Amino acid sequence: MTRDTILEVRNLSTTFARAGRALPAVRDVSFTLGRGEVLGLVGESGSGKSVTLRSILGLSRHYGTVTGEVRWKGRDIASLSERALRSVRGREIAMIFQEPMSSLNPLLTVGMQLTEVLKAHTDLGRSERRRRAIEMLDHVGIPSAAARLDDYPHQFSGGMRQRVMIAIALAARPQLLLADEPTTALDVTIQAQILDLILGLAREYEMGVILVTHDLGVVAQTCDRVAVMYAGRIVEEAPVAPLLSDPRHPYTMGLMRSVPEGVAPRTALYSVPGTPPALDALPQGCAFAPRCPSASAQCTATDPALNRLAPGRSAACHHPVSLAKGDAA
């Protein structure tokens, strides 16, 4: 599976300041994404996955300090001006969010919001834009698309609104879609439909997707590769099947084990002891050490680098575990 790399994120860090204290939300994150590849970004609330996504598109630099490189088709878009970024956002890289109601304009019809994108990013004429808008709505599975073009967002159900968002995001045929928990607010039945839709479109347009989610089931069913984040860092990265069957970082293992599956009903579930550290009080060394069952003196002294363990697999841990070796039994 060799794909040309379309996105390369190098040493990305985003720090916010609150009441004079620095909050490092994303710390030295590096990864690449191939054409048509679906990368999952997994972690618990506050692990920095959404901020990473926003930093790629230059959305968090207004609130915080972003350092590092975001190489998109050979150029560093992290250093582009707002004006120059505008030709990338929406045209080459699009983003969808968790709550479509707060990212759609409630005062404009969905038709206007769709054609607005086409007007900004394509040379289509007015009637062609309208035709393309209908085509997009139809494509994302909205029944009687032509009639619904003049409807407002509140006239759609939650699942349909998310489809509208996807139609808007994909109207200009971007090569990369950043999806921030796109199905978290939806029912499982609708979630399955929306994920099928995103994957189908990604395949059709050879579009790369970075999917932020906290649901390991969603990851298993959609992603090619996964990066697990904890306290702002990527702690493990691997292709989806080996990551789920043989996690190497103790945190990934803990996440997997707290999912109620394959556990006798009504028995205690495993839970990672403790709570994630506050960003302004990160412990010395590995941020996971205070909660880690295999932490040693080395772990509380130095933060482990994201080391390659096998082709395509890496983990930021001094003592990587392995189910294959029977470590977790």
Add this chain to the structure above:
Amino acid sequence: MSAPVLEIRDLHLAFPLGRSFADLIARRPGRAVRALNGIDLDLRRGETLGIVGESGCGKSTLARAVVRLYRPTAGTVSFGGEDIFAAHTRRDRTYNRRVQMMFQDPYSSLNPRMTCGQILTEALSVHRMRPAAEIPARVAELLDLVRLPQDAAEKLPHEFSGGQRQRIAIARALAVEPEVLIADELVSALDVSVQAQVVNLLLELQERLGLTILFVAHDLRLVRHVSNRVAVIYLGRIVEIGDSESLFSAPTHPYSQALLSAAPSLDPADRGRGARLQGELPSPLNIPPGCPFHLRCPRATDICRTARPDLRPIAGRGEVACHHADEIALNG
């Protein structure tokens, strides 16, 4: 299993919509959101009954009706043989004490200006659980029960994490020594690892205090884990109810089958398996005639379009409301 604690019989609940002026002139009847359409359910002492369904199916409405936050349009809910909506029981607070509700969002269900200690004290004094002098000791005991540190009593809700806030909600519910807990999406807003902690706590407390729990949630894996029995609701009606493990391993109603297969499996090898449910939940303003599920059902036949199936026991399965249930149970 023992006798039912709560008996719900043919419960209907409709929220009337405002009639527009045009409707009045045209003498069109007022419309209503029909949230519950004839729920029959027994909650047995000591069990955990899971309620699952898509959003808008009426599962939260049911939970709220049971704690008398909503008044049903028809039907009865009896607790210990007494109708909870009858006039004399409405006046007494005993029912409120014995059946306690916990909500999804502890931000909006805990008063932001009261400390955790005050919240618990209020619950204890409203229901006169302890003489004033013994309250501080009982507060300490409750914090201990839900494993919150003792200094938590002095803190305001915003100073806690989401998981801790849910523990406060649990402590408040337990303060009044209830028999039944109604948990409406109790852990849905929490991360998996925190979710596991709260669920463990709930299971342990249930064991220790002999609680009966109505567990409403949309996370099917979690419901399977905590429940003894599960009811699947579609458009305000139970379409299937049965023992949790057998229902999850072999669902009978086509809707249960579709709902359960939509939950993403943890095994990447399962990709693309399972029939996708087409379409969305019809509006509870316009419930389809016949079987309410026939519009989305892959097995729908003529009878489904005209006659509404009743919930009936199926050999080897639980109770199912489907015309084709026998056939499905037989042939899979």
